[in-house]
Amino acid sequence: MHTKIFYGVTIVLLTLSLIKDRGKTKKALIKAWKSLENILPQMLAMIVAIGLIIALLSPETISRIIGGSSGWWGVLLAAILGSVTLMPAFVAFPMAAVLLQNGAGYMQLAAFVSTLTMVGLITFPMEVRFFGRKMTIWRNALAFVFAFLVALVIGKVVVL
Amino acid sequence: MKLLKRYSIALAALLLFGLLFFYNRDLGQEASGTILMSLKEMATILPPVFILLGLLDVWVPRGTMVKYMGKDSGVMGAVLAFVLGSAAAGPLYVSFPVAAALMKKDVKFFNVLIMVGAWSSAKIPMLIFEYSSLGPRFMLTRLALSILIVIIIALVLNSVMKDDEVREIYRKVREME
Structure with missing residues (x-):
């Protein structure tokens, strides 16, 4: 659905652009390809690496580490685990649901999901290329710390 | 040669993946499932995103x-x-x-x-x-x-x-x- 809207908008705009100015449209497409090719090598490496990590970390392994009774220690481990692996949403959330069934706690899951989406060690070199080292370290560190706030609040709100 | 160098990390990751396959078939298959799904997602999402970026840049x-x-x-x-x-x-x-x-x-x-x-x-x-x-x-x-x-x-x-x-x-x- 979302993808269809995306394609619809792109096709409409691209057509308008073509009608208005062929030369400019060609330039836009060349730019599109160049900026895609710019991140393509790192992206392909990342996709393979993420696939490997997800395969190695089975749901049973993870839920053993971040079980409901694991407390703040479990939250810390969950946050670290989430930082290493950056998963696409279509893998992350179904997996989170499985983890929940296997006994993972809500607090731990909240930390896991937060760092999963916001902190990326594997994407670190790529982020540095765009934003520089300092900003990348700060952004990831801040996001990591805030995962604990999310865990705390979710622990209070959802368990009730 | 330049192209090979640019994609060397990706190739190294692929090699690692091949080794995993050799070492443990089931794990390898699981990994390849995720990798294929990610590639499919990228292949559908990236073209419109980058075309829109190109159009933004030009227009x-x-x-x-x-x-x-x-x-x-x-x-x-x-x-x-x-x-x-x-x-x-x-x-x-x-x-x-x-x-x-x-x-x-x-x-x-x-x-x-x-x-x-x-x-x-x-x-x-x-x-x-x-x-x-x-x-x-x-x-x-x-x-x-x-x-x-x-x-x-x-x-x-x-x-x-x-x-x-x-x-x-x-x-x-x-x-x-």
Whole structure:
């Protein structure tokens, strides 16, 4: 659905652009390809690496580490685990649901999901290329710390 | 040869994957499932995202972007940045080239940070996944917190980064490609 809207908008705009100015449209497409090719090598490496990590970390392994009774220690481990692996949403959330069934706690899951989406060690070199080292370290560190706030609040709100 | 060098890390990862396959077939198969799914997702999402970026680059004048998201764009600019980030598709690292495109058009650094933040934690497709697998309570609580956290992180980063460091980032982005 979302993808269809995306394609619809792109096709409409691209057509308008073509009608208005062929030369400019060609330039836009060349730019599109160049900026895609710019991140393509790192992206392909990342996709393979993420696939490997997800395969190695089975749901049973993870839920053993971040079980409901694991407390703040479990939250810390969950946050670290989430930082290493950056998963696409279509893998992350179904997996989170499985983890929940296997006994993972809500607090731990909240930390896991937060760092999963916001902190990326594997994407670190790529982020540095765009934003520089300092900003990348700060952004990831801040996001990591805030995962604990999310865990705390979710622990209070959802368990009730 | 140059091409080979550019893709050497990807090839190394692939080699590692091959070894895993050799070592443990089941694990290898599981990994290849995820990898294929990710590749499929990328193949569907990336073309429109990058074509839109190209069109933005060519058609939207810097002045327009500055007016809506630049130095004096105020709260509206930040809201626009948030909407842009959350309406997007693709994992976080796809937001970096988008950020670069915005910086090329002199969008305010704070707004770029808001866009990346929203992209990382409040993306609409992601919320739908979260809703269906962890329930409304989990999703809504995390969303409310995420909005707060995205703003705080953007504020902190904005004040931690010195003016000349930000200028350096903008300069480097212009040099890319």
